[in-house]
Amino acid sequence: MEKNYIRQPAVILAGALLILYLLSFVNYEYTIAGFTFRNIDFFMDVKSDPAEEEFSNNSRVAIEPQALFAGFDFLKPLEFFTAEKDNANYAYQGQKTGFYGNTEQLKYFFDALSNAKTKPFRIAHYGDSVIEGDLITADIRELLQKKFGGDAVGWLGIVSQDVAFRTTTKHTFSDNWETASVYTSNPKSLKLGISGEVFIPQGNAWVEYEVSRLRRSLKGFSKVRIFYSDAKSSDIYYSFDNSSKKSARLNPGIGIQELVLDAGKTVKSARIEFPQKEQAHFYGVSLEGAPGIYVDNFPLRGNSGVDIAQIDPATLKEFSKYLNYKLIILEFGLNILGSRMTDYSWYEREMGKVIKNLKEAFPETSIVMISVHDKARKRGSKFETDPAVFKLLDAQKKIAHNNGVALWSLFDAMGGENSMHSWVTANPPLASRDYIHFNNQGAERIAELFVESLLDEYNKRK
Structure with a gap:
């Protein structure tokens, strides 16, 4: 048988x-x-986490808004039509944190603050995917503009990767642009602009910008500044608020140049057309209005920050003639974290080069590093800080100390070790369930903590 x-x-x-x-x-x-x-918990996705279970039972909304786009809260727009949000837990996340390193060099920024309404200036905010979609930057901008003036979004690229979840500007463009950047590739070794990007039209290309209704603080803009180089002697065409089309002339030459399109009043949209193939190398635009502070969002997806060194210092210096930066923020770290990595000396060296280039191009500009934030991993049934975060934080403090700049510890501001879990399970939640990225409300809280620390330092010196 x-x-x-x-x-x-x-x-x-x-x-x-x-x-x-x-x-x-x-x-x-x-x-x-x-x-x-x-060890790996093969069953962690089917086990219940008491903290998560409690959050699910008490939350008003069971949908996880980060399912498609980390960092973008699809439910945020509903706040305009629903009752006031529950801030019971929101306001208590995070803690006041001072600056580490050379705070004396913040004097350039603080001096500019005192005269912002008569002498406009800018802040450059470089970062990785944590600031994509104008996250954190938008709230820093809003807080500072309310206090010191300025009422428009500032810098925008010609082509962008984050248009689907950017809440401050509706940004559309044609699909016939040649692009190169520090976060993708630059096979032709093209000169990159202040944002680490360059865009070349391939004939009958266009771009449109429109003020988003999701940000009530952004009323509009009155002029568009276009930055370009290597232009043919030719015309572009533009219109504001779907009005009649006008033309403007590009000046030939290899250096960075500026073309100002003045609407003569506050408008909500602009369309720019580029009829000729390879008409010029375009770097971006700045939407501007009243005098004050402009905070420029420069997200470099998947980047550690070291690739900013690919921007020629001479090009940075050319941009400094047009863009009066008094503060440069460098917010990087997540993309070099690795539990097996114990030596960050290469990162310290390469970021030192980046800071050196920025100081040479902007000698009277303050520089602040925002440290890596808490990143959690699951061990058994609990979430805990990835050990690599501590090593990287130490390396970033060394970078600030060795290069004479200031550092603000976002890790400490969040609450330190194992704080990410409390941000994810806050009511309302402040971070995505990837335990890495912040949502809109988390970004707003970070901006509040940062600006509060910055203005505390400013008030000490008044």
Whole structure:
């Protein structure tokens, strides 16, 4: 009689699952030949987390808005039509945190603040995907403009990766632009602009900008400043608020140049057309209105910050003639985190080059690094800070100290070790359930904490 083997696969599978289940409760971590091995909870996605369970039971909205776009809260627009949000937990996340390093060089920014309404100036905010979609930057801008003047969004690229979740500007463009950047590739070694990008039209190209209704503080703009180089002697065409089309002349030459399109009044939209192929190398525009502060959002997706060194210092210096930067913020870190990495000396060296270039181009500009924030990983049934965060934070403090700039610890401002979990489970939530990215409300809270610390330092010196 033939033996029945039908049950054997089921027995083997059940045994394997039992072993994996038991192993998920054993905490271990060891290194062999440079590779770190640690326990993995194979069942963590089906186990309940008491904190998450409590959040789900108490939350007004069960939908996770970060499902498609990390950092963008699709429910944010509903706040205009719904009752006032519950800030019971929101306001208590984070803590006041001072600056580390050379705070004396903040004097350039503080001096400019005192005269912002008569002598406009700018802030450049470079960062990784954490600031994509104008996150954090938009709220820093709003807080400072309310107090010191200025009422438009400032810098925008010609082509952008974050148009789907940018809440401050509706930005559309044709699909016939050649692009190069520090975060993609630059096979022709084209000169990159202040944002680390360059855009070349391929004939009958266009771009449109429109003020978003989702930001009540942004009323409109009265002029568009276009930055370009290597132009043919030719015309572009533009219109404001769908009015009749006008033309403007580009000046030939290899240096950075500016073309100002003046609406003569406050408008909500602008369309610019570029009829000729390779008409010029365009770097971006600045939408501007009343005198005050303009805060420019420069997101470099997937970047550690070191690639800013690809922007020629001579080009940065040319931009400094047109853009009066008094503060440069560098917010990077997530893209170099790795639990096996213990030596960040290469990062310290390369970021030192970036800061050196920026200082040469903008000698009377303050520089602040915003540190890596808390990033959680799941160990068993609990979320805890990735150990690499501590190593990177130490490296960033060394960068600030060795290069004579200031550092604001976002890690400490969040609440320090294991704080990301409380931001994710706050009511309303302040971060995505990837335990890495902030949502709109989290970005707003970070901006509040940062500006509060900045103005505290400013008030000490008044």
